[in-house]
Amino acid sequence: MKKTIIQTQLLCKSFITDGEINNIIKNMDLNIYEGDFTVIMGSSGSGKSTLLYSLSGMDQVTTGKVFFDGEDITRMKEKEITKLRKEKLGFVFQGINLIPNLNVYENILSPTYKTKKDRKQIEKRIQDLMEKLELTNHKSKFPNQMSGGQKQRVAICRALINEPKVLFADEPTGALNSSQGDSVLDIFTKVHGDGQSVVMVTHDLKAALRGNRILYIKDGRIDGDLALAEYGTDDLAQREETVYKFLKAKGW
Amino acid sequence: MWKKLFRQRKVQTIMIFLVILLCTALLNGAMTILTSIDEPYERLKKECHTPDITVFSYSEEKEGANRLEQRFKKLSSVEKVISIPYSYIEDDMYVGDQKVEAFSDLVKYDKEVYGSIRVIEGDGVIKEGDKSSCLIPACVKNEFDLEIGDTLTVKNPQGDINYIIRGVFVEPYSTSTAFDSAILIDEVPTVCKIQYLLKIYAKEGSTAEDVKNDYQEQYPEQFVGFLESVDDVMSNGLITINIVAAVFLAIGCIMLVVSCLIINFMIRHAMITDAKTIAVYKTIGYQTNDILKMYLTFYFVIVLFASTLGILVSKLISKVILSGIFDNIGENAAINSIRTGIPCIIIVLVFVLTIIFLIIRKTKNIKPVYALNGLQSTNTKKKKMHGNVNTAFSPFGIAIRNIVRDKKGIIGILITAIVTVFSINFAMISLDVAFSQKEKNDYWLGIDASDVIINVTDSSQYDYVKSIVEKDERVEKVLNVVQDERILFDWKKGVASPSLSTFIYDEYETVQLPVIEGHNPKTKEEIAISTKVADDFGKEIGDYIECYLGYQYKKKFLITGIFQTYYQLGDACRLRSDSYTADDIPLNYNSCSIYLKSKEDQKNFIHDMKEILGNKGQVMPRTEAFSSIMNMIIAPQIKGIPPVILLVFLIGGINIFCIVMLKNANNEKNNGIYKCIGYSTKDLLLSNLYYVGMIGLVAIIIAIPLTIASYGSIMSLALQVFGFKKYPITLNVIHLLITNVSSFLLFILSTVISSRSLHHVDVRDLIMD
Secondary structure, three states: OOOOEEEEEEEEEEEEOEEEEEEEEEEEEEEEEEEEEEEEEEEOOOOOOHHHHHOOOOOOOOOOEEEEOEEEHHOHHHHHHHHHHOOOEEEEEEOOOOOOOOOOOOHHHHOOOOOOOOHHHHHHHHHHHHOOOOOOHHOOOOHHHHHHHHHHHHHHHHHHHHOOOOEEEEEEEOOOOOHHHHHHHHHHHHHHOOOOEEEEEEEHHHHHOOOEEEEEOOOOHHHHHHOOOOOOOOOOEEEEEEHHHHHEEEEE | OOHHHHOOOHHHHHHHHHHHHHHEEEEEEEHHHHOOHHHHHHHHHHHOOOOOEEEEEOOOOHHHHHHHHHHHHHHOEEEEEEEEEEEEEOOOEOOOOOOOOOOEEEEEHHHHOOOOOOEEOOOOOOOOOOOOOOEHHHHHHHHOOOOOOOOOOOOOOOOOOEEEEEEEEEOOOOOOOOOOOEEEOOOOOOOOOEEEEEEEEEOOOOOOHHHHHHHHHHHOOOEEEEEEEHHHHHHHHHHHHHHHHHHHHHHHHHHHHHHHHHHHHHHHHHHHHHHHHEEEEOOOOOOOHHHHHHHHHHHHHHHHHHHHHHHHHHHHHHHHHHHHHHHHHOOOOOOOOOHHHHHHHHHHHHHHHHHHHHHHHHHHHOOOHHOOOOOOOOOOOOOOOOOOOHHHHHHHHHHHHHHOOOOOHHHHHHHHHHHHHHHHHHHHHHHHHHHHHOOOHHHHHHOOOOOOOEEOOOOOHHHHHHHHHHHHHOOOEEEEEEEEEEOOEEOOOOOOEEEEEEEEEEOOOOOOOOOEEOOOOOOOOOOEEEHHHHHHHOOOOOOOOEEEEEOOEEEEEEEEEEEOHHHHHHHHHEEHHHHHOOOOOOOOEEEEEEEEEEEEHHHHHHHHHHHHHHHHOOEEEEEHOOOHHHHHHHHHHHHHEEEEHHHHHHHHHHHHHHHHHHHHHHHHHHHHHHOOOOOOHHHHHHHHHHHHHHHHHHHHHHHHHHHHHHHHHHHHHOOOOHHHOOOHHHHOOHHHHHHHHHHHHHHHHHHHHHHHHHOOOOOHHHHOO
């Protein structure tokens, strides 16, 4: 039986737009399991990104609860949320968001501030990650000297440096061209293969195929939950067809 | 459309508004001070039918004054000359127990001269035969808070002379206690040393200068008297206030320039964030000029309103400083800030809007395709940052990195911080110097640094007074001094003044009066002159100067030293007593400089001497000597500097606030990233505090020596009129410490307040981006 790493109870998230309450997430109960590569899909405005922010503690929920590794993050104060972000989760953005005045090495190193790990451990972790993500030769480069794909690899590396329980990704290939996107997805597959839990929002079918679970969000509710085999363990065409049929049935 | 910009730029609007308001207030305050004084003085001059020139005859015989009177009467530029008896009050004046320390003369009330004086309170006329009444000038009343009905006692070796104050008046020659102001009475008592004033009226179309030139041409010989024009008297009375205003003006200009730098940064930032909006305007058909007009109108309105309000605020500043001057001339301080305000607004508008225009015009470079798609080309190679993990990524490390890797950005904040700290230190040192000037009046007036001074007006009593003093066990030494002896010159064309005030000591080796060049006279053939005299006469060390001692003995002196002094506005020199005695020229000591064995005895010694000597001598601490001169120098500074410190503090604080606010706005995305990867708001705030703190420290480290090094030169420049070449600094370490700690705290406070936005850095916005 898989261990639940994130659990929501009656999760609601609303925004007030022009004086009107707009319910984006509606009473959602959801479990995300450890070791899964969960892909969240849905049409524009369905609430998939809002769900990702709520699950990762990046945004406060309106009502309901979110348990991350057993802890209710909706009640956490800034200090605790900060600790959670530093120690238990990593986040990869569509816009990449590297710190421009830090080079590759420093960007990756930046989340290690105030962690209890010693310098040697951190150094080794960085070397391993950079090797794995083929960044060793770019160590001293600044973000403005790199391609989008390279930068996103650095962002993934930074998200993984503190060995997070869950790696969140919001449209990580959205700003990349096809080949760069593929290489980034390969990395996600690789780290998932190493046992890393991943939660990724995407509207890209190719990206969705990398996951082993697809959640389809519609009007703030989970409209579909598709379990897939691990990527690479079945026929890719067959997998694509299964996902495509699932999404088509949901009106994608 | 421009009105819509207010909605999205509330903080920017408020900041620009405040900075412009304060800078305009400072600038126009200074300009108002500089321009508000002439008109009331001119009005007063006209109202009082003031004589163009007053001559103080030195001759104690009426004939001497008559001779001068006849000479002036013969000049074609002179309409009439009126001779009036007067007596310089050499001894103390009292009202009750209060000493009235003012340069004053008892002057016979002459209806022809004083019939049109401006009466402020009480009577404006002294009735013939009324020997017990006097009219006092407003400057004396205001400085010593005297009232109608008070009894003014003039000490005299022959016995006290009492007058009841019947009226308070103003006339242009009596507007400062630092210069001879007239106390009008019916007749000058015979117990006083009576001399004569000549009140000279120039003919219509002629000026005081014409009269002087005429006289010099016709009588190029010694002039046994002292001559001053009404314009000289008025401008002398306003010297310090003009200097204070000039310093304000300089600080105001500097603060405006620095503030414009900050406004430049703010608007540049706004333009970057508005690039997409501008691109949208362009895509829907707006021309670059339409957009320029929209932004310029927006900033024009802010600057116009701020500078207009600044003009109103400036009235308060100028009122604080001018009130004393206006009280002394009986004006209601109806300061007209608008007259200077309109040009000031125009200058500020043109200056600020030009700077704003230079930034805004760059909107024409915004290309919709690039802006709307977020495209930009950057290829800046940056340096690698070294350091261990905890330092490099601590808030301190982030601050260091921001400083090291954004050198361009740091220039603005560093300049602002240095200028702010410099201005505050400058103002504080000025205040310290002003407060210490009385204590150090030996330096500023060029007298010796004794503990006690006894002025003896009756020369026959001098030896007696000295013998009493010398007998006292508390006394270490007594120096014979002649204060304010007059030496005369052949007053011909090119000679600035017909006479100089002279301080005479027996020798200077043990007196140690400071000189800025050369040395004090060592022999009877030597003289030391003030810097102003050296400039006016075009003399330098090694030159000879010819003059008359005792009004008639012509002698030639070698100039061996140059010193500086506020005394007689710098018209002074130093001689040895043997320059007189060796040639049997009459000389009477009139002052004892007393050095005590222990300074702690000073109070008791003065008390005892006053009891023993009574009217035979005026006993006072040296620090109270010539206090009316020192008050004239010090009072405007003490009044004016604190508001300037406050304004500089406010402007500096707002500038730092804006810089940090901009930094946060520019780094909003980075701050969001830092928050995403586990940094707290506190970490980011700390990073800002370290950033500003380090810059503040560097600014303080640079500004303190800069202020100390440049203070003397700046003040010497400002005090050129006195011929000051060296302006020593009185450093009060505690005040300096408090000032700089306050400046530092100001930076920190501004940072904390402007960093409140860090709490609102929304990670969600980052993800949306």
